[in-house]
Amino acid sequence: MSAKLEAIGLTKRYGDTVALEPTSMTVQAGEFLTLLGPSGSGKTTLLQMISGLVAPSAGRIEIDGRDVTHVEPGKRGIGMVFQSYALFPHMSVWDNVAYGLRMRRKSREDVREAVEGALEMVRMSEYKGRFPKELSGGQQQRIALARCFAYRPSVILLDEPLGALDKKLREHMQAEIRRLHKELGATFVYVTHDQDEALTLSDRICLMNDARIEQIGTPADLYDRPATRFAAGFIGHSNLLEGALADTPDASGEPILLVAGGRIPLPRTAKPGQAARHTLLLRPEALEFVEPKRGFVDGRIDDIVFFGSDTHVQLSLPDGSELTARCARTLSPRIGDTVGLTWDPYRTTLLHA
Incomplete structure (x- = not known):
């Protein structure tokens, strides 16, 4: 061009x-x-x-x-x-x-x-x-x-x-x-x-x-x-998780972000820098539900909203942070349940400003 x-x-x-x-x-x-x-x-x-x-x-x-x-x-x-x-x-x-x-x-x-x-x-x-x-x-x-x-x-x-x-x-x-x-x-x-x-x-x-x-x-x-x-x-719905970088990486060498009592791996391509606090972007469609204590963090389901093609689930973490998950229409957890949350670390972005 x-x-x-x-x-x-x-x-x-x-x-x-x-x-x-x-x-x-x-x-x-x-x-x-x-x-x-x-x-x-x-x-x-x-x-x-x-x-x-x-x-x-x-x-x-x-x-x-x-x-x-x-x-x-x-x-x-x-x-x-x-x-x-x-x-x-x-x-x-x-x-x-x-x-x-x-x-x-x-x-x-x-x-x-x-x-x-x-x-x-x-x-x-x-x-x-x-x-x-x-x-x-x-x-x-x-x-x-x-x-x-x-x-x-x-x-x-x-x-x-x-x-x-x-x-x-x-x-x-x-x-x-x-x-x-x-x-x-x-x-x-x-x-x-x-x-x-x-x-x-x-x-x-x-x-x-x-x-x-x-x-x-x-x-x-x-x-x-x-x-x-x-x-x-501004672009899309954003889940922003704020936490501190762990002193040591995990066994695979990936940096770890400490958020709401959980240890969240960052992709090796992430460059955390020297800031005391870091912000991780996690899109709603990247979240998956697992059994409590089996994910990166646990969350309580506060609300479930049906949108026709999918379902939006509002969750709160132990530190008061709020997340939105977007998932298939059928959903077994109910309001008030605690679930484990997991995702592919390479579908997250570490923000620097």
């Missing part, structure tokens, strides 16, 4: 307020990169600077190796899809999709072919004569996507485009966006605060926090190997 888009030392300040710390990242050609993070993390500011809607305070932006930092938005060769759809209410679906092409002074035949292709791509050809008020929210979102896709930009920016949709429609549109990305082969940069959406759509996720990049990686990287405590807590 070659670099399609690069942010190099990109920074934004509003007076004394820093909206984005100096930030550098590379997006590969054809990649689907999601900017994920809570409100105020800097993700929308970064997207707006890439689009040209906001001028950076420092740094530069390159597309295909060309410096576009001070190039106006319409000449950067990018498309933008907003959460609010931004459709013209007085124009038909056809005219909304054709608008950008006409502004670029395309021929009538080119406009016709591009609009028909874009409407077919989003499966809205039969609605070309309708007006936005005659469409549902999901249909309006499809038209906003078609308008962007019609002139085939090589970089497409999407700013929380599904935020206004209900859960079922949002999941449907996620599948549609993923399909369209594959069909177009364009580079997508997508902003969301929804971690499930990011995990579903992305080739890579850029997790942002406090106006800076916290971690960049594949969805599996961020879920299985979060670099910081914030990343562990």
Whole structure:
């Protein structure tokens, strides 16, 4: 892959307020990169600077190796899809999709072919004569996507485009966006605060926090190997066990973490460092139940919640720590029972921040 888009030392300040710390990242050609993070993390500011809607305070932006930092938005060769759809209410679906092409002074035949292709791509050809008020929210979102896709930009920016949709429609549109990305082969940069959406759509996720990049990686990287405590807590459900490192390793040479009266082995790849306390990340699906005293630690079952496809079990450890286990629908232990807890040490992550 070659670099399609690069942010190099990109920074934004509003007076004394820093909206984005100096930030550098590379997006590969054809990649689907999601900017994920809570409100105020800097993700929308970064997207707006890439689009040209906001001028950076420092740094530069390159597309295909060309410096576009001070190039106006319409000449950067990018498309933008907003959460609010931004459709013209007085124009038909056809005219909304054709608008950008006409502004670029395309021929009538080119406009016709591009609009028909874009409407077919989003499966809205039969609605070309309708007006936005005659469409549902999901249909309006499809038209906003078609308008962007019609002139085939090589970089497409999407700013929380599904935020206004209900859960079922949002999941449907996620599948549609993923399909369209594959069909177009364009580079997508997508902003969301929804971690499930990011995990579903992305080739890579850029997790942002406090106006800076916290971690960049594949969805599996961020879920299985979060670099910081914030990343562990923001992506997926996290069980965080805090304890002290044992003075001596176990018989196999693996380091041991002392937690809630138990001795928890860490993978040899873990690098505990010199801190007095350490935090271990354990995902709910990694936990397994065994007989009491036969696992790494014992826990008391406080609650059992049925979710349809699986069951979530809330447990408390002797030191007051709480864990969540995710297991099959059938479960023999009951609320109030004490169980042993075990897991594969290589499915855990030792956190360092």
